[in-house]
Amino acid sequence: MTRDDHEVRLRELARAGELGRLSEGERDLLRPAAYDLAHPVVFDAVYRRVAHHRGHHACARGFRHLGECCLDGFHDDLEAVVGSLLTTAEPIKDVEAWIAARAPGIAVDAYRRRRGAIGALQRPRMTKWLRAALGGDPWLCRLALRIQEWAGVPGGAGATLWPVDSWAGERGISTSEARADVEKVLVAMQERPKWYHEHIEIPLGHKVAPVGGCPGEGTGDPRPLPAADPGEQDEARVSDLAAVAVEAIRAGLGRGEDAAATVVRVLGELFLHGSGADEMSRAPGAATFGEERVSALLDDPVALEVLVERVLDIVRGPAG
Incomplete structure (x- = not known):
């Protein structure tokens, strides 16, 4: 046939x-x-x-x-x-x-x-303890959800660990400011070491970096448009x-x-x-x-x- x-x-x-x-x-x-x-x-x-x-x-x-x-x-x-x-x-x-x-x-x-x-949260969510650790800041709370989501994406490890260009565009800030905000969120998450290891570190360990990063991640690439x-x-x-x-x-x-x-x-x-x-x-x-x-x-x-x-x-x- x-x-x-x-x-x-x-x-x-x-x-x-x-x-x-x-x-x-x-x-x-x-x-x-x-x-x-x-x-x-x-x-x-x-x-x-x-x-x-x-x-x-x-x-x-x-x-x-x-x-x-x-x-x-x-x-x-x-x-x-x-x-x-x-x-x-x-x-x-x-x-x-x-x-x-x-x-x-x-x-x-x-x-x-x-x-x-791979250990990532199936549905990223904002917990009370994490919201409190972030001072209830709306942007940092939203970024925390983005980080949880990104950690569980099996592929997508590009030129940088986090897609800060895309997140910076979403917020309308510079990439350096976005990186600083990511660090704030990660520090807050590490207040629960076991949670952080299971739901962030372990899933990140499954990422495989491609030969070339995703569009917009390279130094000379056009930046992604805001959401x-x-x-x-x-x-x-x-x-x-x-x-x-x-x-x-x-x-x-x-x-x-x-x-x-x-x-x-x-x-x-x-x-x-x-x-x-x-x-x-x-x-x-x-x-x-x-x-x-x-x-x-x-x-x-x-x-x-x-x-x-x-x-x-x-x-x-x-x-x-």
């Missing part, structure tokens, strides 16, 4: 809800086709935002632009998504839409498991999901599915039934992406008819 044949077989088994009943050998035969389907969707639905959040804007341009600091993480996320797809027992009408809706949550769970495996505000993040998320939606709708039409039903299903899956993993790139308590507008459009028959027509015009492209 060719890889195209395996893709057809994968889709058939997914629609029937039979993937979870396959033997490991049967899954291995379908795995290359699953990777082919999941690869672009996982990048658009998950890793582009992760790269932006880390200040690796060059990596966010596309898979071929991923630096060594991000490539391993992307492959880890992709492997987790493919593994989940090939073991699910639920019927899947549209594989791409299913991946787009569930990949963020799958990636978050896999990321936390990888952090836990986007929530409005810009929402706009970027809509753009990412829209690109995934176009591909999922186009695939559904190619299989002869009803056009209007396909549009409604895909938009509902992507914009209304997501996992909430977009909160990864937000500060705790910050507002999440609002689905109210999409929900209102799908519930209004007149607006829905116009929406479907416009979406299909985009998917099908200009006539000619």
